[in-house]
Each structure stands twice: as structure tokens, then as C-alpha cells.
Amino acid sequence: MKSLIDLPEMPNEFLPYNRNDKNDVIKVLSMQIGKYKRQGMLDGFEDIDMAFMALLIDAGFNENQIIEAFRLVYLNDFNFEITLNMYERTIARINNAEQIRGAGSFISKIKESGLDNIEIFVKQLSIKEKSASQDQSNYSTCVESQPLIESLLKWNDIWNLDVNIEYILEGLIPLGSIILLFGRGGIGKTSLCMQFARAIASGKVFWGLKTIKTPVYYIDFENPLAILKERAEKIGKTDNLFVWHISNKIPPPRLDSNEWEQYKQLPIGLLIIDTLRAAHLSDENDSRQMALIMQRLKELRELGFTIILLHHTPKGNENTYKGSTVILDLADHILGLEEVKKGDDRVEFSGDNYYKLGVRIKTRFNPFSISLKYNPDIKGFDIAQQVQQEDDFTKIYNLIVDLKNIKEELPIQSEIIAKAIKELKLGDKKIRALLNAGEGKYWNSTKMPERNNSRVFELITDAVDPLDSDIDINEAQATDEPIKNTSLSVCQPIGGYKLTNSHKTKSQGLETSINKGLDKEFEFVSQSLFPDEPKTNYF
């Protein structure tokens, strides 16, 4: 060793355990059991492992915690397979309501052996021990069912809970969830997440999506520092965003190492792990190994963290993620980032390239997707969604005009939906969503008693796009880059009205306000997004 001045700070693991923290207690208890086993003080008790396991299950520990506990009991002699098998057998027996020679007899044995230490720790785990006379050998975890059921949440009480699904990035990143974001290598997952990270850390509206200001930890196992610096410069500054880089004095712990609990020392926030593959040394196709990692992530989630895992696609298939299905099973929300293919003449990393970011395969929340456009200036993405949505609004708008002209009265919702399904080939839900989203912006609706209380739609003749009215666009991007081409409006393409990024109109009166300086850019956007549409002369 060096001089004292070079010594490291004592790690928190050597601080006194907290008797109110079950995670601490289980470690102390496990070490003590291991110690007494080695000293032969628990000899003659054949089922000690099963009993200890039953006790831990009773105390509410999960598989991962129990396996870690057994690792501490056996230290060098620990065997993962045996432990896991025993865990699964114990759970199966509990699920089948079988009697387990378990926790009760374990406690009795402790008392017989005079191991007061262990007894104290067992009590700290809040195990409701039964008297030795009551239960020498037939303790079953099931006998605790009465107090347990009282602790369960009643279905009807759920209605009164003051909890709602919240998103730290509207529609895309649910608060307190595990999100898997997959995409082929090099598609831009890192850039995208850095943009998210900055927006969420700043609490700024991003691409028109609301955020909840949250500390963000970018756990970077992959990128060289120089790349990080370049991206940070392009994306812009923010407080509240921390990068835990592999070059750090204390590098980010691997998820399959004992150090993973270091993540718990961070204040609650958003953890972005770049990438899942680089964050462990396990076999990503091995369900047991991946289950261990995902269980640890769930533990972090239960503490309040939101976790985004960046992940790759398998070779030759960009439609799914790589590795064991356990990843899918244990993630809450899966997002895919994929390029919208546009023929052989596409140029890599061009501003002409469009992408889709959205829910894929599974979500416990709501499906959501947006279209993105590559922005070479920031080596990241801008939103292209509004253009698509504007197009849908335009179609609905025109459809309402048609209906009104045909029927010579204001159309009702069912008429609009029926016509839109037939002519626009849109789904019922989407049409309803569009009608709701355009309410107050492009049209107003009122219930009319004389028409069976149906919603009647009346167009707003001075339609203004929500982006133009709701938010400051410079804020919306949460970058320092000025946004081009942002005023939204209605213009008239051949055969109808088109809501676009650059022009304003005054409805059917067709008094169109045109910013000609932006025409070229508008045409580019419409052409590249809707290649099948004939290129129109909009003016």
C-alpha cells in the first residue's frame, strides 16, 4: 500500500447494516447462517436450505435476492444451478399448497442451538414466527394466508387510488418502467437517447411532447469520450444529466456483477443503459442468466427508477430484438427505431432519411409511434410526425367539407367515421382519436338533442395547428438549434386542403397566406414523406 493519503474511501458496504432495511438484514443473516454451518452448529438439520429458502420467500424476497442470499451462505461453495432448482421446487410446492418443512422448524432449530444472533435477524425480517410447540415440523408458508390476505389490495379499492400512468416523455417513456429500445447497430439509438436525456433532464417540451423533469443517468458502456463530447456539443447543455462512463474512476457496474447495487445509491431518476449487451458478460440467449439481470432491473424499477435499455437487433432482422425472450417478458414497454425504407437511391446519414420510433411487440401501457427525420447537423433526429398527422387532419377536414356539402347540414360523428373508414381506409379508433385531437383546432363538436344526442361537427374556419399555438417551438426541440419551417397552417393542394408546416390559410374562403420563402422546403417534406402521392403544385 501507499501512504495513507492515497487510501480509498471506505465503501458503503462496510457501513453498519440498517435493521429496517431487509436488503441489509438478509445479507447479515445469510453470512451468519453460513458461518454457523461451517462451524457445524446447524448440523443434523437436513432441510436447512429449503427451510431458509421458505423463510426468505415468506419474508417477501424475490428470486434474485434469494439467490444472492445463498451465494453469501455458501461463498466459494455456492452453486447457482442447485440454488435455482431448489428455489423453483420451493415455489412450486408453495403454489401447490404443499406443506414445507420450512421456516418454523428453522427457527426452532436456531433456538435449540442458542444462536441468538440469527434469531434477532430473523425477527428483523418481520417473519411471524410460530411457537415451537405449535410448529415443530409442519410449518407451511400457506398458514400465513390470513394476515397476508389482509395486506392485499382490494379490487374495488383500486378505484380510489391516487395513482395514474405518467410519462416522463409523453407517450414514449412511461414513468417507473423498464423500456427496451431496440434498433440495428448504427441506426442512431444513442443519439436519440441523448436527445431524450437532455430534454427530460431539462424538463422541456421535446418534439411537442411533454416531459417530466427528472435526473437522468446515462450509463455509457460503449462510446468513446470524444464521441460523447461531440454529441453533447451538438445537442446542447443541461444540468441534471449525468454520464457514468466506462472511463470513470468508479466505472459503471455490470448488471451481472455484485456491484450492480451501486445503482441504488443514485437519486431516483431515469437510467439509460447504453447498451444492454455491453452492460453484462452473461449469455443474452440464456434465459436464466438474462432473468437474473432483468430481475435486478425490476428491483431498481420498484425503487422508482425508470430504465431505458438500448439494445440491438439480430443480424438480418431489424424487426425484433436480440436475445432471450426473458428480455421481452420482463420489460414493460418495447420501443423500436427503424428506418422507413425508400428505395435503392437512399444515402446513408442523409437528411432525406425518415425513421419510425414506436411501440413494438409489447407494452403494458399504450401504443404510440412517431415519425422522425434524420438531422445531420446534430447527428440526431427531428420529428416528422406532425407532417403525417397534418395529412390525416387534412383528409378528415376535407371529408367533413364533403359531407356538409352533400347533406347540406353539419355531419354527425358516425357519418364522418363511416365515410372515413370507407374512403380513407383509416381505423375506427384512429378516426375517433383524430376527431378528438382536432377538436377546438380544426373543428368544434356539440351534442345535438334533436339528432339523438350525436356529436355534430362544425369546421373552424381559421384553423391553426396546435404546434403553432401551444408551445414555443424552440423549447419544443429542447436543443439550441433553431427550428426551421415551423409555422403550421392549412393550404390547398389539388382536390382539397392540406395542413402543412409552412403556410397559413383561412379555410374555405381560400384566403391563403403563403410564406413563399419556405415553399421549397415544404415540397421536399411532402415529397419525401408521401412518395406515392403525385407531386402537386400547391399554389
Add this chain to the structure above:
Amino acid sequence: MKINSTPQNTDNIIDSYCDNGFKAIKCKGYNPTYNPDKDYKNAKTPVTKGFTAPNYKGLTLDEIKAWEKTGGWVGWVIPKGYIALDVEDRESIAVIDQLCKEKNLSPAVHLTKNGRHYIFKLSKDLSAASSVFTKCGIEVTYRIGGKNYLILAPTDGRSWQI
């Protein structure tokens, strides 16, 4: 000066401890007056009093040499801002070693007759205590800087792990 270097003579060892902020006190050792039965536990108990006072200066080199000639041992008061984890059982030692390895930490490791002292910096306010159960599950004794002392190498076969 490194405290675990292999100095050529006792003077250098004492210098290295003093340079690192340790203060020397008299312990009974096997001094015939204080420990006629040569009891090991008794040997480690202090003769000097008041060494936890902030203005305690510690023995000088000459005083140390004179005391050791009588069979007495020297205890070294741990500098403030440091802690020694006193660990005796093999499993706890293995856990600490593994944890330090994983965290890439290099504490000073002092090898005693029955166990080890791991010396770290300490910025938290902890109390000296024996049989402390820690968050990682092991049982240790805390020796706190400014309050506790250690009998250091080369007394009674002690050494530093290089």
C-alpha cells in the same frame, strides 16, 4: 513514506508511521511490570492515557525505543479521517478482498496474528465498536481515527501486505 515498505531498520518504520500521522502510545506488551504473565490480550492494552485528546503529541523516537527495550509494545493512534476494519474470520476477509477487487480499491492491509486490519479513508461519522454487522453482511470491528490505536508491524510478527 509508504507504511508498508520494508525499511532497513526500526527507525525507518517509526518514521513512516509518524509521517503518515500515526501517534505512538505505550502499551503493556510483555513489560515485566505491567504484564508479568505475558498475557497476549493484556499486552495490547495501553499504559498511556489521554491519547484521544486533540493535543496529544505521541511518543518521540527516543521514547519509543526506550519503551520497547523494556519489553513494552507501542500502539499507534490511527490518524483522524481514517478507519481500520479489524477482521478475524476467513470468510469475512474473503468477502472484503473480493469486494475491494471488484471495486478496484486498494486499502492498506495489515496482517495480524489472528486476522487483518483494512485501513480506509473515512469521511462519515462512525463510532468505534466491536462486532459491527455491515451492509455487506460481514462482522467487523471498527477502529476509528483519533479514538483507537493499532499495534502495528513489526511488533509480535505483524506485517503489511504488499
